[in-house]
Amino acid sequence: MKLVPFTRNGLVSAVVATSSSFGLASSVAAQSANSEQATQRVLEEVIVTAAKREQTLEDTPIAITVASAKTIDEAKIQDIIDLQSVVPSLRTSTDQSTSATSFFIRGFGNGANDVGTEPSVAVFVDGVYRSRTTASLGDFPKLERIEVLKGPQNTLFGKNASAGVVSMVTSKASLEREGYVEGIFGNYNSAIFKGYYTDSLIDDKLAFSIGGSVNQRDGYAENISGGSDIGERDRHAVRAELLFQPSDTQEWRLIVDHDDLDEVCCYSANLVTGDFGAVIELLGGEIAAERPYDYRVTANEDPSNIARNTGASLQGDVALSASLSLGRMTADRATPSGGVRAVGGGAA
Numbered sequence: 001m002k003l004v005p006f007t008r009n010g011l012v013s014a015v016v017a018t019s020s021s022f023g024l025a026s027s028v029a030a031q032s033a034n035s036e037q038a039t040q041r042v043l044e045e046v047i048v049t050a051a052k053r054e055q056t057l058e059d060t061p062i063a064i065t066v067a068s069a070k071t072i073d074e075a076k077i078q079d080i081i082d083l084q085s086v087v088p089s090l091r092t093s094t095d096q097s098t099s100a101t102s103f104f105i106r107g108f109g110n111g112a113n114d115v116g117t118e119p120s121v122a123v124f125v126d127g128v129y130r131s132r133t134t135a136s137l138g139d140f141p142k143l144e145r146i147e148v149l150k151g152p153q154n155t156l157f158g159k160n161a162s163a164g165v166v167s168m169v170t171s172k173a174s175l176e177r178e179g180y181v182e183g184i185f186g187n188y189n190s191a192i193f194k195g196y197y198t199d200s201l202i203d204d205k206l207a208f209s210i211g212g213s214v215n216q217r218d219g220y221a222e223n224i225s226g227g228s229d230i231g232e233r234d235r236h237a238v239r240a241e242l243l244f245q246p247s248d249t250q251e252w253r254l255i256v257d258h259d260d261l262d263e264v265c266c267y268s269a270n271l272v273t274g275d276f277g278a279v280i281e282l283l284g285g286e287i288a289a290e291r292p293y294d295y296r297v298t299a300n301e302d303p304s305n306i307a308r309n310t311g312a313s314l315q316g317d318v319a320l321s322a323s324l325s326l327g328r329m330t331a332d333r334a335t336p337s338g339g340v341r342a343v344g345g346g347a348a
């Protein structure tokens with residue numbers, strides 16, 4: 001439901017139009033419609049950091065798509081994999097392992113389905129590079145925007161950005177009290193809970209924020225060999241930040257975060273039964289039918305994905321003049337991962 005404020009002038013105009021001729025009423029209605037259209041044409045200025053400094057989107061000489069906080073909320077984007085629903089040039093592919101998710105921009109990317117492959121689409125979170133896909137799959141409690149840079153970005157972002165960059169910017173801690181709690185429910189017993197709170201510790205100087213999320217869902221693919229359903233979600237994340245502004249020309253951000261996932265994933269369909277299919281069945285094994293949308297699979301062992309992602313970063317910005325600033329970024333991250341990779345359509 002949308003409530004439209006009714007001003008006194010608008011009320012007077014409506015009364016005059018009602019008591020006047022039909023032609024006058026049509027004229028007033030047309031003027032109101034034109035005024036509303038003119039208001040809707042006023043675009044909000046979008047600030048991005050795609051060129052390693054704050055610029056308006058219009059002044060940035062890079063092919064870039066920006067998903068604002070409003071877009072992220074309305075599209076219910078829970079993690080970076082969901083981002084492809086609002087960025088047409090971005091595609092994500094999760095094959096046999098969550099940790100081997102691949103990103104493609106304009107059709108270019110690394111599709112090796114291998115956790116050891118160096119990515120050609122670089123992922124950054126608050127300016128910190130995430131060297132492996134597993135390190136960027138966490139659910140973020142409060143995002144300000146996501147920038148998708150298309151094409152080679154090696155000059156500013158390094159060698160692993162030959163196809164493009166996905167840069168996620170989280171909301172800074174606020175000196176004013178703010179918070180929310182959110183719950184989302186869906187099929188397959190899906191349940192997502194998010195919480196966020198921020199407030200000041202020292203007026204106009206020091207603020208903090210803390211947020212977390214839980215993302216759980218049952219598997220949607222049946223393992224007809226007797227194992228667990230495949231394709232579940234089981235993720236947890238927590239993030240804390242300190243924002244220090246000792247003066248109008250200085251700002252420091254200390255961010256500490258941890259997220260983990262432990263899932264029976266991922267579903268790998270049987271598209272074509274190969275030449276050894278008969279041998280598998282002869283040995284007493286099972287082969288799923290060549291119908292991938294039946295979501296049925298045969299697996300000797302539940303495919304699992306286990307990952308822990310922990311890190312901290314310190315970012316400082318000092319304005320030396322109106323047109324010159326000095327920045328410092330220090331970060332340390334650890335991402336141990338493991339599990340059992342999914343098999344194909346048969347089990348022996």
